[in-house]
Amino acid sequence: MTTVAEFIERNREQLVERYTEAVGKLESARGLTAYERTDTFPEYLSTLAAISRQGHRGDPVRTKKRLEETHISQRVRVGFNQEEVTGEYVLMGRLISGLWEALPLEQQPAQEDTRLLFEELEGAMDQVIVSFSGYSQEDRQREKRFLHRLNALAMEVMGDGEYSVPLNERLGALVEVVQEAMRADGAALLLADAGGMVLLPTTYTGRWNARTESEPVAVDGPTFVARLAASEEPLELPDAAVAGHAVSEGVRQSGLHSLLGLRLWPHGKLLGVFYLGVAELRPFEPQARRYLETLVEYLSGIIQKALLLQQLRQANERLRKSETLYRLATEAISDAIWDWNIQTDTLAWSGGVEKLFGHTREQLGGHISGWSDNIHPEDRERVVHGIHELIASGAQRWKDEYRFLHRGGGYVHVTDHGLVERDASGRAVRMVGAMQDITASRGASEALRASEDRLRLAVRAAELGTWDFNPVTGLLRWDERCKALFGLPLEPEVTYEGFLAAIHPEDRERADAAVQRALQPASGGEYDIELRTVGSKGRAVRWVRAIGRAVFEGGRAVRFIGTAQDISERKLQQQESQKRAEFAEQLIGIVSHDLRNPLNAITLSVAALLRQEELGERQAKGLARISAATERATRMIHDLLDFTRARLGGGIPIERKPLELHAHCRQVVEEVRLAHPDREVEVVQSGEGRGEWDGDRLAQVITNLVNNALAYSPPGTPVRVETRGEDGTVLLRVHNAGKPIPPELLPHLFEPMTRGRPGGDAASRSIGLGLFIVANVVHAHGGTIEVRSEPGEGTTFTARLPRRAS
Structure with a gap:
């Protein structure tokens, strides 16, 4: 069997030529020289061949990774997009596998070898996706721009430290930014009540009239909003105008048609629902869904932090009266809440710090250094400098994202918000904040983008x-x-x-x-x-x-x-194969039927000649050989006719009549003995042998099995034939002491045109239909047949025949 490496090495120049020609047809390849189009492909082929020979280990793998990084960087510089670069690796796979697709299976590479090749190419495509990050530069810049605007508005949403405007009055600007980013004509935000069972209308922008949206929405109802609250994925509503009670009256009056939305679900708890609408009827492309997920995730964080800080603000008023009440409030919040006394640099933590990061409050100590020392070294200077600069500037709110050390090892991504409390002179005396682990959400977003890209490429390929x-x-x-x-x-x-x-x-x-x-x-x-x-x-x-x-x-x-x-081509091939098979089987039946007449004439003529008294010894032997050959040809024709009936006629016909199987078997075996006077055939019988069977057909079964046993066993060994009456059935078993049948042949032994192991008696061989007919006759009687062949035990055929038709 040829390896992938050998195919690559024999066809190296042809592969390079075809690859260079195909890449040259890309729009982004215009103006590139043949050398630039080929790039590292020849060396990459050599690396794939080396991996085919050695497996996924050693220098070839490191060389392959270097070549992929070099190739991707070069393609980025000359203007290729992600799809074109991944398409190059798909092209490589097609060109290489095309070298053996038309060859017989035994001349193709081993399945494990081929699988290794495609795993390496898939790894290269994954590297492309990682390099391009799943977004075009334009999409990423657009996303950054609107996220920056949301971030700029976040401080306003957090509200004034002393005077708190109701949250729903501060969210309109944020919702308008998301509406603008999605190029929608209207947007709506509903927030969950404290129990999480009702969604309260909060903010409406664009074409929506907030005055008509005043009724709470149950999260377990039949509405589109309720479906959003229950769905893990963004949902669409094709046409709100015909959705009936699935949407509110305000939506129906707004002139909006296609809706898209999803739930706000931070930390596994329903925060609210956001959805937007456009005036025309149109579907939302996957990119728009992903973009909305990013924006709403960011919006969720802002709203959650606003709610949290609103709670903290209320708690601060109570905590000035009771430190005990303060501790209970902070421990009730799942995030890691911290309280920093800026004057003494002492820092107090809520119990959430152990739940999120594994550190107990005692392990972190009571000093601000317990926080700063656990920040990732690459982030520490930026974060510490930023928080002190904010305090010095007189600002009140602080926010940052960084990596924080987990007690179990490794760093987690966190987002951190804080509020500065100042005395009457404006001096910072206290800062309270909340840390949140966002590692999972970041990883999930990146994995989702990569998964969608891989799926899109696989479907296209x-x-x-x-x-x-x-x-x-x-x-x-x-x-x-x-x-x-x-x-x-x-x-x-x-x-x-x-x-x-x-x-x-x-x-x-x-x-x-x-x-x-x-x-x-x-x-x-x-x-x-x-x-x-x-x-x-x-x-x-x-x-x-x-x-x-x-x-x-x-x-x-x-x-x-x-x-x-x-699958048109496969279906056409199946139909053509079926037609050819049926034609061949019909032809066999026709020819077999027409051959019987001349063979009958030969048989009668030979019989007449043998009765003449003046025949010499040589003439008599010749006529005897003609007679034996004619009988063998007649048996073959009977087998062919039975084969045709079984395949085209719906099965071999049988005619059941009362029969004593023990006596019938002895008679048939005696006839076989006459043809083999030098061989011992032992007959063993027990139990009741009466039943209803087709005697002529069972004679075929016994004759074929005994002749088969004699043909494939040594001359000096006996053949044993057993019939045994059982409840409802009679067992027929034929055993010989020959060499075992090869295991790979056993599953196909009863198929047409199949012979046993080589080395049998050449004079008694058939055309390979004997066991096929045996199985069909047994099955026509409602019975079963099986074979067992083991070294040292010989070969045994066992048929079980029901006494009567079911």
């Missing part, structure tokens, strides 16, 4: 179409590839009725039934179907396989997503 159906609203979204598979135009949106119309009429009802079944909770949501498409205007038929899964909420399907793949 496999040439799959994707679809997304909302059973509640009836909205069906197809990508361009999916529309092309069904022969539909790219411009208009697809409806479910349009999907059914694009299916071949003979498959349409079956496809609709499969969809409806998948949308029922009892089905598990699984959907897998092969169907034919005709497209618009009766275009040519194409075979498509569609695979999907339904998502359920409260026993109702709320989303149905999946892929579609063109």
